[in-house]
Amino acid sequence: MTEAIAAEQLGKVYANGVEAVRAVDLSVAHGEIFGFLGPNGAGKTTLISMLTTLLRPTHGSARVEGVDVVERPEQVRRRIGLVFQRSTADEVLTGRENLEIAAGLNGLSPAESRPRIREVLERLDLTEAADRRVSTYSGGMRRRLEIGAGIVHDPGVLFLDEPTLGLDPQGRAGFWEYVRELRARHGMTIFLTTHYLDEADQLSDRVAIIDHGLVLKTGAPASLKEALGSDVVQVRPSDPNSGLRSVLERIPGVRAVEPAPVDAAIRVRVARAEAFVPAVVRACDAAGIELAAVETRKPSLDEVFLSVTGREYREETEGNPTNGPGSRARRAGGR
Ligand SMILES: Nc1ncnc2c1ncn2[C@@H]1O[C@H](COP(=O)(O)OP(=O)(O)OP(=O)(O)O)[C@@H](O)[C@H]1O
Numbered sequence: 001m002t003e004a005i006a007a008e009q010l011g012k013v014y015a016n017g018v019e020a021v022r023a024v025d026l027s028v029a030h031g032e033i034f035g036f037l038g039p040n041g042a043g044k045t046t047l048i049s050m051l052t053t054l055l056r057p058t059h060g061s062a063r064v065e066g067v068d069v070v071e072r073p074e075q076v077r078r079r080i081g082l083v084f085q086r087s088t089a090d091e092v093l094t095g096r097e098n099l100e101i102a103a104g105l106n107g108l109s110p111a112e113s114r115p116r117i118r119e120v121l122e123r124l125d126l127t128e129a130a131d132r133r134v135s136t137y138s139g140g141m142r143r144r145l146e147i148g149a150g151i152v153h154d155p156g157v158l159f160l161d162e163p164t165l166g167l168d169p170q171g172r173a174g175f176w177e178y179v180r181e182l183r184a185r186h187g188m189t190i191f192l193t194t195h196y197l198d199e200a201d202q203l204s205d206r207v208a209i210i211d212h213g214l215v216l217k218t219g220a221p222a223s224l225k226e227a228l229g230s231d232v233v234q235v236r237p238s239d240p241n242s243g244l245r246s247v248l249e250r251i252p253g254v255r256a257v258e259p260a261p262v263d264a265a266i267r268v269r270v271a272r273a274e275a276f277v278p279a280v281v282r283a284c285d286a287a288g289i290e291l292a293a294v295e296t297r298k299p300s301l302d303e304v305f306l307s308v309t310g311r312e313y314r315e316e317t318e319g320n321p322t323n324g325p326g327s328r329a330r331r332a333g334g335r
């Protein structure tokens with residue numbers, strides 16, 4: 001069977017000369033959750049717009065379920081669902097009415113759409129709120145409704161552009177569950193963009209890390225992290241002037257030692273944190289250094305990003321959890 005999504009050397013140069021996406025190769029299998037991860041302005045929306053036929057590539061080609069996005073855009077559109085980065089729900093209509101419009105736009109007759117809408121409302125926990133105006137919905141409910149509008153015609157591939165932007169942590173966690181369920185129950189292929197490293201990590205079977213329009217790395221989050229080959233052990237002495245650093249540097253198996261940003265703690269990179277902690281305790285004991293804390297950390301996608309770009313992927317906390325979808329909360333790692 002062909003892949004769900006395939007792109008070869010796909011690129012976009014905007015009229016103003018900005019090269020937003022450069023020669024991207026992609027291959028997403030049926031039923032896969034694929035995360036397209038990158039900071040602000042990396043080219044995520046541009047890429048998703050080309051894959052969903054909204055934007056014409058300037059070079060390369062792409063197919064969705066085997067259908068070329070430039071040659072047969074209307075056939076591609078029938079096969080996909082799309083949820084935009086910004087909110088598209090009509091506030092003055094009810095949830096059900098919004099879904100009726102989406103169903104009509106996707107070519108479903110009223111007779112076909114009624115049972116589908118009922119099912120979608122049920123699945124997204126919106127049955128009770130279905131006949132209320134969207135203006136009374138919470139941010140999480142709106143996002144769910146928008147997903148509902150994206151899947152009402154039962155597409156094979158669902159594209160989500162920054163689906164959790166502006167949701168609070170609880171709303172995001174709930175959303176992840178829905179996405180997993182869509183895949184588990186319906187075998188839907190899900191392509192999502194995100195600038196949240198943890199989201200890409202937890203949700204995706206594979207991720208592509210994009211920066212300045214270039215895909216820098218593709219793989220399963222676990223294998224990308226394992227490929228870095230080092231865990232971090234962070235050691236904090238009770239006395240900041242204890243000489244901890246030189247003690248840690250002498251322990252066999254240490255790959256790198258660096259100061260941690262907090263409380264005179266020291267970070268050590270080692271192959272396996274679990275095996276290293278007892279050695280830390282013994283060495284500090286022998287040197288008469290009292291420890292306040294020892295923490296271990298497996299590498300995260302943060303470190304993967306750092307290793308492929310040479311830059312920190314700093315995530316600023318989303319200022320205000322009540323920000324509705326579509327509001328531009330403060331963003332990560334911009335330029
Ligand atoms: N219509 C346009 N005309 C010119 N340049 C554009 C246009 N749309 C986007 N760009 C530029 O292309 C680059 C990629 O933008 P894009 O919106 O694809 O990034 P993104 O990863 O989706 O960012 P964000 O995280 O902010 O949504 C940016 O430099 C942006 O300024």
Ligand SMILES: [Mg+2]
Nearest residue numbers: 044045046085
């Ligand atoms: Mg975007």
